[in-house]
Amino acid sequence: MPATPRRPRSDALRNRERLLEVAAQVFAEQGLDTAPAAIAKQAGVGVGTLYRHFPTREALIDAAYRHQLTRVCEKAPRLLADHPxxxxxxxxxxHxxxxxxxxxxxxxxxxxVIASGVDPYADSRALLTDAVAALLDAGARDGSLRTDITSDDVLLLMGGVAHAVRHSTSAQARRLVDLLxxxxxxGSTAS
Structure with missing residues (x-):
């Protein structure tokens, strides 16, 4: 009978989570040249812990990106539980x-990461589509959102807003979200 895999210890899970948070922030702010030891130190763990979870820099970058994407997508059902x-x-x-x-x-x-042969975007579209679909479905049920708009429509529009936001102010970003x-x-039943 095969052995049942052990569940990771809670401190190991916290360390991994902290490494992913710090790595995403550091790579976004400082770029690729940041030493893994600096990321480990900022996360409050040893470099051995970093390499135990992420044996290569590319593995760390890929995991940090996927972690951030998952976090933003997981916000949709939580927001729906608390808000119209x-x-x-x-x-x-x-978000x-x-x-x-x-x-x-x-x-x-x-x-x-892509150059190393890994596609960090492999699951991105499905995760984002599911998150937006949950929001649109809830809006269709409560009448607050139009029913003739698809997840793909919203993602395409959000992509345009996101591109524009990179070169503008946060106030303009809010106005673009207002327009969207x-x-x-x-035309929703609530309007």
Whole structure:
């Protein structure tokens, strides 16, 4: 009978989580040249712990990117549990723009991951589509969002907003989200 794999210890899970948070921030702010030992130190763990979880720099970058994407996508159901669908959608869009801003700082690091033969974006579309679909479905049920807009429509629009935000102010980003929300709510049963 095969051995049942042991569950990771809670401190190991916390260390991994902290490493991913710090790595995403450091790669976004300082780029690819940051030494793994500096990331480990900032995360409050030894470099051996970093390499036990992530044997290569590319593995760390890939995991940090996927972790950030998963975190932003997991916000959708939590927001829906606490807010009406239109409010949850607006808040989720703001989180998404924060994520995109951080990811743009990681672009050189992500290019290195791609060059190593790993596709960090393999699951991105499905995760984002599922998050947006949950928001749109809730909005259709409560009448606060239009029913003729697809997840792909929203993701394409958000991609445009995200691209524009990289070269503008946060105030302009909020105005663009306002315009997008106007488009999502116009013609809804709640408007």
């Amino acid at each position: 669908a239109a409010d949850a959608t607006r808040t989720w869009m703001e 998404f723009l924060d994520y995109v801003t951080a990811k743009s700082g990681m672009s050189a690091a992500l290019d290195a 929300m106007d488009a999502l709510t116009k």
